[in-house]
Amino acid sequence: MAEENKSLNFIEQIIEDDLASGGYKKEDLKFRFPPEPNGYLHIGHASSINLNFGLGLRYNAPVNLRFDDTNPIKEEREFVDSIKRDVAWLGFKWAKECYASDYFQQLYDWAVEMIKNGDAYVDSQTSEAIANQKGTPTEPGKESPYRERSVEENLALFEEMKNGDTPEGAHVLRAKIDMTSSNMLMRDPIMYRCVHKAHHRTNQEWKIYPMYDWAHGESDFIESISHSFCTLEFLPHRELYNWFVNKVSKPEDFQPKQREFARRNLSHTVVSKRKLAQLVEKGLVDSWDDPRMPTISGLRRRGYTPNSIRKFAESIGVGKRENIIDLSHLEFCAREDLNKIAPRVMGVLDPVKLVITNYEKEEEWLEAENNPEDEAAGSRQVPFSKELYIEREDFKESANRKFFRLTLGKEVRLKNAYIIKGEDVVKDEEGNITEIHCTYDPLSKSGSGTEESQRKVKGTLHWVSTKHAVAAEVRLYDRLFTVEAPDADKEKDYLEFVNPNSLEVITGYVEPSLKDAKELEHFQFQRIGYFCIDKTSSSEKLVFNRTVTLRDSWAKKK
Numbered sequence: 001m002a003e004e005n006k007s008l009n010f011i012e013q014i015i016e017d018d019l020a021s022g023g024y025k026k027e028d029l030k031f032r033f034p035p036e037p038n039g040y041l042h043i044g045h046a047s048s049i050n051l052n053f054g055l056g057l058r059y060n061a062p063v064n065l066r067f068d069d070t071n072p073i074k075e076e077r078e079f080v081d082s083i084k085r086d087v088a089w090l091g092f093k094w095a096k097e098c099y100a101s102d103y104f105q106q107l108y109d110w111a112v113e114m115i116k117n118g119d120a121y122v123d124s125q126t127s128e129a130i131a132n133q134k135g136t137p138t139e140p141g142k143e144s145p146y147r148e149r150s151v152e153e154n155l156a157l158f159e160e161m162k163n164g165d166t167p168e169g170a171h172v173l174r175a176k177i178d179m180t181s182s183n184m185l186m187r188d189p190i191m192y193r194c195v196h197k198a199h200h201r202t203n204q205e206w207k208i209y210p211m212y213d214w215a216h217g218e219s220d221f222i223e224s225i226s227h228s229f230c231t232l233e234f235l236p237h238r239e240l241y242n243w244f245v246n247k248v249s250k251p252e253d254f255q256p257k258q259r260e261f262a263r264r265n266l267s268h269t270v271v272s273k274r275k276l277a278q279l280v281e282k283g284l285v286d287s288w289d290d291p292r293m294p295t296i297s298g299l300r301r302r303g304y305t306p307n308s309i310r311k312f313a314e315s316i317g318v319g320k321r322e323n324i325i326d327l328s329h330l331e332f333c334a335r336e337d338l339n340k341i342a343p344r345v346m347g348v349l350d351p352v353k354l355v356i357t358n359y360e361k362e363e364e365w366l367e368a369e370n371n372p373e374d375e376a377a378g379s380r381q382v383p384f385s386k387e388l389y390i391e392r393e394d395f396k397e398s399a400n401r402k403f404f405r406l407t408l409g410k411e412v413r414l415k416n417a418y419i420i421k422g423e424d425v426v427k428d429e430e431g432n433i434t435e436i437h438c439t440y441d442p443l444s445k446s447g448s449g450t451e452e453s454q455r456k457v458k459g460t461l462h463w464v465s466t467k468h469a470v471a472a473e474v475r476l477y478d479r480l481f482t483v484e485a486p487d488a489d490k491e492k493d494y495l496e497f498v499n500p501n502s503l504e505v506i507t508g509y510v511e512p513s514l515k516d517a518k519e520l521e522h523f524q525f526q527r528i529g530y531f532c533i534d535k536t537s538s539s540e541k542l543v544f545n546r547t548v549t550l551r552d553s554w555a556k557k558k
Contacts, residue, residue: 009318011051014259015059015227028254029061029226033087033094034216036068037079037200039273040288040295041086043266043309043330050313051229051261053092062095064223069101070215072199080200082288086296090306096223100215101201103222107210108162110218110248111173111191115154119247120191121147122157123174130172133179134187140180141187147176161194164207168194173208177243185240189213217241220256221249228258232322235260261318267327268479269294270487270494284498285480291534291545292480292502302477303522303532303547304330308337324485331548338522338530338547343370343377346415346462347510347525347544349474351389353466356420358439359386363465367447368416380513383468384417389509390463395436397425404459406436412459415526419444419457462526469509472542475534476504508544515539522547 008016018024031052035041041049056063065087069075087094114120123130123146135141149157158173160166173192181187191214198204217240220228230237241258249255265271270279271294279285279293288295291302299309312333316325346368363385371377394405406412408422418440426435443452480502487494514523517533524530529549537543 010320011229011259011261011318012055012058015055018227018257024226026059026061028224029055029059030064030095030224031055031061031227031229032064032066032098032220032223032225034066034068034219035083036071036074037076037083038071038074039079039277040082040293040297042271042273042276042296043294043299043312044263044271045086046090046296046309047264047313047316047318048229048231049087049090049092050310051318053087053094054314055227056095061226063092064096064098064225065094066098066219066223067100068212068216068219069099069199069201070209070212072195072197072209075200077200082297086300089300090296090310098219098223099201100210100219101199103215103219104202104206104210106222107215107218108208111210111214112155112158114175114191114247115158115173116151117247118151118176120154120173120175121149122154122161122171123147123188124157124171127169127172130174130190134184135179137182137184141184143179144174144188147188158192161192161208162206164194164196166194168196170194175214175244183236183239185213185236186243189240213237213240214244217245217256217258218248220258221245221253224254225256226254228256230258230260231263232260232320233263234258262320262322264316264319265322265324265485266294266330267324267484268481268486269327270481272487275487275494278495279480279498282495284495291475291477294480300520301535302545303338303520303530304334305337305341305522308334311337326484327479328552331552334548335530335550338524340373341371342522342524342530344368344372344526345511345514345523346382346464347472347474347508347514347528347531348389348391348462348464348469349506349508349525349528350392351509352392352395352433353435354388354390354420354463355435355437356386356388356440357423357437361386363467366416366445382416382511382513383465385465385467387466388414388463389466389469390436390461392433394461395422395433397433405461406438406459411457412461413444413446413457414440415460415462416446417463418442418446419452419455462528464509464511466509468512470512470515470542472508472510472514472544474506474508474531474544474546476506476546478502478504510542510544514542517542524550 033052123144133142172190174188177186179187192208195209238258289297289301365381368382396407399407411421420438420440423437425433443450481497482499483497486497522532530547531544534543534545
């Protein structure tokens with residue numbers, strides 16, 4: 001057992017200890033992922049999804065997807081749909097789709113019982129007055145002048161709140177706990193507030209809505225959740241979580257256990273839904289699924305695979321201390337997965353024309369391997385002709401011995417094709433190269449089996465035939481922020497660090513096999529990077545998003 005425990009993270013160890021102690025049976029285990037539908041899920045949520053659903057798989061236990069929909073001001077059906085889509089896309093299945101709003105009546109009934117038992121009261125102070133009376137971590141709070149209202153008056157006022165007969169802000173329902181507690185969350189926390197806004201599921205049925213701390217633990221209790229895992233900021237809430245659950249349960253009832261793990265932040269971005277919403281509202285990104293966003297939908301649109309995101313979450317694990325994970329690690333996970341599955345194709349992003357002066361055929365079709373990492377991927381035919389596009393940076397008129405690409409008087413191989421030799425160039429009036437002229441060795445065709453085809457040269461270039469090339473819009477994405485932790489400096493607005501060069505849009509040329517590529521299809525542009533088809537792409541206008549470069553180019557910049 002000790003040997004087996006070496007591979008357990010501390011969350012799994014908690015579960016194993018609970019099972020070993022006899023307090024829990026394996027059939028008691030049940031988990032949940034409880035997002036609030038007030039925005040799109042981001043990479044931080046992916047870790048929580050991976051944790052909870054991963055535990056479900058490890059222990060063959062059910063995992064509920066529960067929407068914490070207790071704030072109609074910020075929540076929308078659009079966000080519910082996006083969350084379901086993201087969790088399913090990551091490859092997980094939930095046992096039940098639940099909503100905190102499913103339990104509004106039960107929560108209300110329990111609140112009434114708490115009033116009757118002297119455990120809750122209606123406070124008619126302003127929110128400012130309540131906040132001022134809370135005290136500080138070193139000074140006790142002061143009791144509300146309404147704390148000793150009679151049960152009858154509290155019940156009547158709470159009923160008026162429920163029926164919408166009182167204006168917003170006039171009353172709140174508070175738990176009666178301890179205004180001198182060292183844990184400020186225990187100083188008579190608010191359980192209900194009045195909100196006269198339509199709810200995405202219950203419409204106008206309710207005029208009062210439960211606060212997170214009241215709804216969350218009770219929802220776990222209703223669903224018989226065994227372990228409720230939250231991020232570290234909820235550690236002080238655990239005492240209140242237990243107090244509320246104890247108020248509605250009996251000693252013999254199975255009670256959920258809250259435990260906390262550290263949030264993992266990603267470098268060069270923000271993962272606050274409020275701040276992500278600001279980026280959208282201010283037009284700094286196009287949408288919640290903009291490929292620069294750390295949202296799961298943004299990562300999907302950019303070309304990240306479910307497997308790469310799951311691997312990322314697994315590799316960073318769960319811990320007890322918050323830290324920043326370098327974005328390069330997420331990119332590494334993408335490269336590792338895409339290398340196995342992405343077909344190799346040729347695309348030229350900064351083209352210059354290459355003319356093979358001694359090539360006399362009109363055209364020919366050459367065989368190209370689709371993916372050397374996957375034998376089953378097979379091969380395809382690529383058109384070759386007298387005039388090609390190559391990358392401008394792959395040619396220099398003269399270069400030193402360390403330049404292994406095309407230059408005058410030296411040979412390189414064209415990928416899947418022939419060995420060529422640079423001969424001369426054509427320039428415009430400003431001295432810019434408009435054409436490169438070369439000759440080719442007709443016996444050097446790749447895979448032909450001739451002695452010349454076996455000849456070694458130091459460089460290999462990718463290319464596309466100009467007469468067959470398909471123009472494409474190519475979106476080159478970079479980091480959304482210029483600094484590692486844009487919201488760490490409390491003296492500055494995080495928006496000051498938005499990278500003005502996070503997106504470059506260019507026109508490139510790709511081989512004709514890509515003309516009918518579909519949304520989210522992944523490709524490796526050989527020698528350049530990994531790309532996928534954007535949702536705005538069509539057969540009339542191809543649009544590619546760069547997922548990641550072939551290598552970590554950011555490390556070189558630093």
